[in-house]
Amino acid sequence: NVMGPYFAFCAVVDGIQYKTGLGQNKKESRSNAAKLALDELLQLDEPEPRMIEPS
Numbered sequence: 001n002v003m004g005p006y007f008a009f010c011a012v013v014d015g016i017q018y019k020t021g022l023g024q025n026k027k028e029s030r031s032n033a034a035k036l037a038l039d040e041l042l043q044l045d046e047p048e049p050r051m052i053e054p055s
Contacts, residue, residue, distance in 0.1 A: 007025060009026070009029040019036040021036055
């Protein structure tokens with residue numbers, strides 16, 4: 001099984017570099033990088049889950 005070429009793309013937002021997206025072509029790698037960056041950005045916006053104690 002021979003691996004073909006793959007492409008890597010890294011999203012940078014406000015100077016912050018996010019995880020690298022890989023793909024079999026440039027479009028796929030850019031899309032994967034954007035999804036990884038978006039996932040990380042959305043996690044930053046969500047508050048930490050905390051347990052509510054019964055009163």
